[in-house]
Amino acid sequence: MNAPAGPFRDGRREDSAKTIAIVGGGFTGAAVAHQIARRAPGQFRIVVIEPRTQIGGGVAYSTLEPAQRINVPASRMSLVQSDPCNFDRWLRADGVLRDDPAALLPDGRAFPARAVFGRYVAETLEPFLLSGEIEHLCTRVVDILPGADGRTTVELADGSTVVADYVALAATHPAPTLPPALKEIADDPRLLRDTQAHSVFDAVQPDARVLIVGTGLTMADIVASLDARGHRGPIIAVSRRGLLSRGHTDVAGEFGTFVEPPSKTALSLLRRIRMTVVAAAAEKRPWQHVLDVVRNQGPQIWAALPKRERAKLVKRLRPFWDVHRFRVAPQIEAVVERRIEDGSLTVLVGEPISAHGGEDGIEVALRLRRGGVRVERFDIVALATGPAHRALVEDDPLVSRLAKAGLVGLDPFGLGLAVDERSRAIGADGRPSPTLWVAGPLARGTVGELMGLPEVARHAEAVAGDIVKSHVFGFDHAS
Secondary structure, three states, rough: OOOOOOOOOOOOOOOOOOOEEEEOOOOHHHHHHHHHHHHHOOOOEEEEEEEOOOOHHHHHOOOOOOOOOOOOOHHHOOOOOOOOOHHHHHHHHHHHHHHHHHHEEOOOOEOOOOHHHHHHHHHHHHHHHHHHHHHOOOEEEEEEEEEEOOOOEEEOOOOEEEEEOOEEEOOOOOOOOOHHHHHHOOOOEEEEEOOOOHHOOOOOOOOOOOEEOOOOOHHHHHHHHHHHHOOOOOOEEEOOOOOOOOOOOOOOOOOOOEOOEEOOOOHHHHHHHHHHHHHHHHHHOOHHHHHHHHHHHHHHHHOOHHHHHHHHHHHHHHHHHHHOOOOOOOHHHHHHHHHHHOEEEEEEEEEEEEEEEEEEEEEEEEEEOOOEEEEEOOOOOEEEOOOOOHHHHOOOOHHHHHOOOOOEEOOOOOOEEOOOOEEEEEOOOEEEEEEEEEHHHHHHHHHOOOOOOOOOOOOOHHHHHHHHHHHHHHOOOOO
16 A cells, blocks of 8 residues: 655645655665655655555565574664664564564574564654655556656556656666576476565475575575475585575674775785785684675775776676675574585585476486586475576666666676766766666665675665755765
């Protein structure tokens, strides 16, 4: 259901009340809306366009799967950047930890189910929705059309439109692309492509033979979800490198610095990180303390690298960065380790090269990295390859339309959309848009590290601030 109409919904808009359309109401869109409403109360009509009935959940935090937990301690997750412990306090006051005692570790860190964080964001936004400060249109955007008058018409799937002065594209991660080897089973119901849906695992039998394509965080979530349902059958997880997401350290901290001075090549950065990890170990400090510094200094590190070196970093080091940066919740890590130890989970280094469905299962041929082909028959094949950012323009209908109109384009590294240093979309003419911003992970080709929730929240705050400044000071305001 759409939220109640705001004070400017009837068309009698005051001159000072410009309209901001936020396309996508997952965490990123919710954070942008929240920041604008708090920074400039009553000055804008803020419209969030999101087909889900609740703002703030998106793909990650709308899942009702209880075994899928946040992978960052609650004390480091917050919608309110000025109050980093906002979610942690809400969580402990809400009572959810009594219903899910496994969420709380002996050391006090909390890793609740993802849906709990989605509910927290929704409840934090609720007063703004009830007052009309933020509006929620429960539909999706089909096109964005800039007008000659400088305003933009946002066309919606329900046939209505929103005429906006500013637009923030806060779209979700693109869906994984099906590997070519699995095309033959694309329509087979035994192929699980959306593993975030709560009911997707209900039909998996306890003794089912399962293949998971991908070995990162999504694979770990799938294993935990199956295990929680009593599945004890054999699971094979396969990826080209066979890398598993690493776990958290018990004690938070930071060690080293990487911006004084910044590295100018990918190789020198790698050597510097390795040397710092060795130095940290000599002081009995874990590698996580070093990588947390790299994460926090990510934007400065990325900005200091020439484009050629950024491309090397993405091509050669990104998979290794991902498994160290995006850590698995301890509860889920324990399940994965147990399944590996008891032999019911096998991790292979390789890739599928063919798949054929039959009455007695799906036969998949796996080419192994060390040579040879392994042919196995599975009852279920689950996709866990991660977002397909390089295929964004082809696979996402809205982004495809915007690209054909010359309003957006891919960044040169295949990480998302091209934006300038203020996250304004760069069109086919090479110039930044005066009215279209890209918020969240799709801007990381310019911004740098922008996949974890703390970084996304900071970026949403920056985008919200730039929109407000553009309204007050003009398009070319100084940052």
